[in-house]
Amino acid sequence: MTDYKLTYFDMNAGRGEPLRIAMHIANIQFEDVRWTFSEFSANRNSLRFNAVPTLEIDGAAFTQSNALSRYIGKMADLYPSDPVQALYCDEVLEALEDLSHHLVQTFGLEGDEFKAAREKFTDTRLTTFTKGFEELLSRGGGNYFSDNRLTIADLKMMVTIRSFRSGNLDHVPVDFIDNFTPSLVDFQNRIEQLPQVVAYYASIKQP
Numbered sequence: 337m338t339d340y341k342l343t344y345f346d347m348n349a350g351r352g353e354p355l356r357i358a359m360h361i362a363n364i365q366f367e368d369v370r371w372t373f374s375e376f377s378a379n380r381n382s383l384r385f386n387a388v389p390t391l392e393i394d395g396a397a398f399t400q401s402n403a404l405s406r407y408i409g410k411m412a413d414l415y416p417s418d419p420v421q422a423l424y425c426d427e428v429l430e431a432l433e434d435l436s437h438h439l440v441q442t443f444g445l446e447g448d449e450f451k452a453a454r455e456k457f458t459d460t461r462l463t464t465f466t467k468g469f470e471e472l473l474s475r476g477g478g479n480y481f482s483d484n485r486l487t488i489a490d491l492k493m494m495v496t497i498r499s500f501r502s503g504n505l506d507h508v509p510v511d512f513i514d515n516f517t518p519s520l521v522d523f524q525n526r527i528e529q530l531p532q533v534v535a536y537y538a539s540i541k542q543p
């Protein structure tokens with residue numbers, strides 16, 4: 337049996353979270369390594385690109401969340417085989433990476449500079465991207481982003497929208513998406529309520 341070890345931060349968010357859900361849906365047993373930030377710092381230099389997530393397959397490490405997502409998606413039947421539907425799916429995955437990249441530019445700032453950067457991010461990037469996501473959701477038929485069924489694009493989008501609505505991002509209004517692009521909130525709720533996703537969260541609940 338293949339040995340899988342997925343390493344990411346100990347949070348139900350970010351680049352690693354859609355991978356965990358997809359592995360669970362695929363019924364792939366894996367070691368779910370969840371690092372604290374200090375564990376990450378201690379191990380950072382041992383990682384190929386000094387970043388997580390990493391997926392070790394029989395001891396060989398692989399990086400890049402979207403590449404990992406497609407790999408797992410193919411095994412889990414969560415990635416379209418039709419080239420056009422795969423393109424729909426990939427466009428979402430890569431756009432979400434761009435959005436993360438813009439958000440990360442605001443990390444590490446402080447005080448007024450931090451507040452101004454987050455406000456600018458919300459007014460420019462977040463506005464543009466969420467509007468684009470609504471367009472892509474509608475292109476996919478309104479329920480899913482591609483293939484008229486659950487794919488890895490939906491998992492990554494659900495995790496992202498949930499994060500933006502969590503209140504954990506200072507100076508990004510917690511109700512921004514609710515007010516600006518409510519169809520993405522409906523989407524998040526719908527994906528979170530899918531039996532496969534509910535089953536995943538039930539499986540990681542602490543006793």
Ligand SMILES: N[C@@H](CCC(=O)N[C@@H](CS)C(=O)NCC(=O)O)C(=O)O
Nearest residue numbers: 350351386387388389399400401402
């Ligand atoms: N392109 C990479 C980016 C990985 C990345 O930047 N991961 C973040 C966490 S989501 C990280 O490890 N940041 C810590 C650092 O760069 O020091 C991917 O998609 O996996």
